[in-house]
Amino acid sequence: MVTAPVLVSTTATARTAEAAIQSITIKVAKQAITVRGARGLDAGRVKVNVKGAGAAEIVRFDRGYEDREFMKDLAAAGKGDIKALKRAIANVEFLGGFESGGSGTVVLPGAGEYTVFSFASRDLAHFRAGAVRKAPKPDVDGKIVARSGPTWGGSSMMPAKGAFWFKNADRTVPHFVILQQVEEGTTTDEVLKFLQTEEGPPPFLKAGMETASISSGRSMTVNYDLPPGQYVIMCFFPDPNMGGMPHALMGMLKMIHLH
Numbered sequence: 601m602v603t604a605p606v607l608v609s610t611t612a613t614a615r616t617a618e619a620a621i622q623s624i625t626i627k628v629a630k631q632a633i634t635v636r637g638a639r640g641l642d643a644g645r646v647k648v649n650v651k652g653a654g655a656a657e658i659v660r661f662d663r664g665y666e667d668r669e670f671m672k673d674l675a676a677a678g679k680g681d682i683k684a685l686k687r688a689i690a691n692v693e694f695l696g697g698f699e700s701g702g703s704g705t706v707v708l709p710g711a712g713e714y715t716v717f718s719f720a721s722r723d724l725a726h727f728r729a730g731a732v733r734k735a736p737k738p739d740v741d742g743k744i745v746a747r748s749g750p751t752w753g754g755s756s757m758m759p760a761k762g763a764f765w766f767k768n769a770d771r772t773v774p775h776f777v778i779l780q781q782v783e784e785g786t787t788t789d790e791v792l793k794f795l796q797t798e799e800g801p802p803p804f805l806k807a808g809m810e811t812a813s814i815s816s817g818r819s820m821t822v823n824y825d826l827p828p829g830q831y832v833i834m835c836f837f838p839d840p841n842m843g844g845m846p847h848a849l850m851g852m853l854k855m856i857h858l859h
């Protein structure tokens with residue numbers, strides 16, 4: 601980044617914007633999830649850092665749907681119970697989150713209680729947010745958009761390090777992003793064939809990253825730092841209208857280059 605002399609007024613604006621972004625840190629352990637920095641938190645855009653044993657996902661429950669129902673539905677959905685999956689999708693707003701070591705920003709839509717869960721923990725954490733405080737969207741280097749179909753839209757090229765904007769523009773179901781490095785020249789047909797048959801060596805290289813899920817209409821920004829190369833964008837959220845089939849197996853695959 602270039603450091604240049606700036607006008608006093610610009611500096612003042614930048615300082616205000618910086619102060620306006622709040623930040624929380626989520627630590628995931630098998631027995632417990634802890635949230636730091638949530639005291640006095642306002643809703644709106646919040647910086648989130650995740651540490652510990654696994655990914656953290658921030659959600660908001662509908663009135664009358666609580667921890668017990670969520671844990672039950674999550675476990676049942678994982679075993680292929682489509683009714684439980686549909687109930688969870690209907691009652692839970694997925695707001696985003698990051699894998700361990702990951703960070704970015706998520707938007708808390710309004711005052712109220714939020715829940716944090718992780719597939720790596722048996723615990724749930726809760727925190728409250730006050731009324732929405734306006735905070736600017738951070739600059740991004742690319743965008744990844746989930747669309748109805750389901751298909752991917754957005755950038756076909758991004759820098760290897762930066763932040764991308766992930767938006768769920770699909771009207772129906774939650775989606776998440778996996779960026780998985782592949783051999784240069786790999787096609788989505790080749791990846792799909794592997795996913796469907798699981799025959800032959802996986803066409804995947806070592807590098808990759810993933811985000812938590814976001815519901816229809818939600819977005820988040822995701823910081824990333826990956827080796828340059830070709831990546832396939834995938835989502836494995838189970839589709840309730842396709843018997844729980846992960847979206848990637850329905851062909852929700854797109855190639856992107858990081859340079």
Ligand SMILES: [Cu+2]
Pocket residue numbers: 750774775776835836837847852
């Ligand atoms: Cu999906």
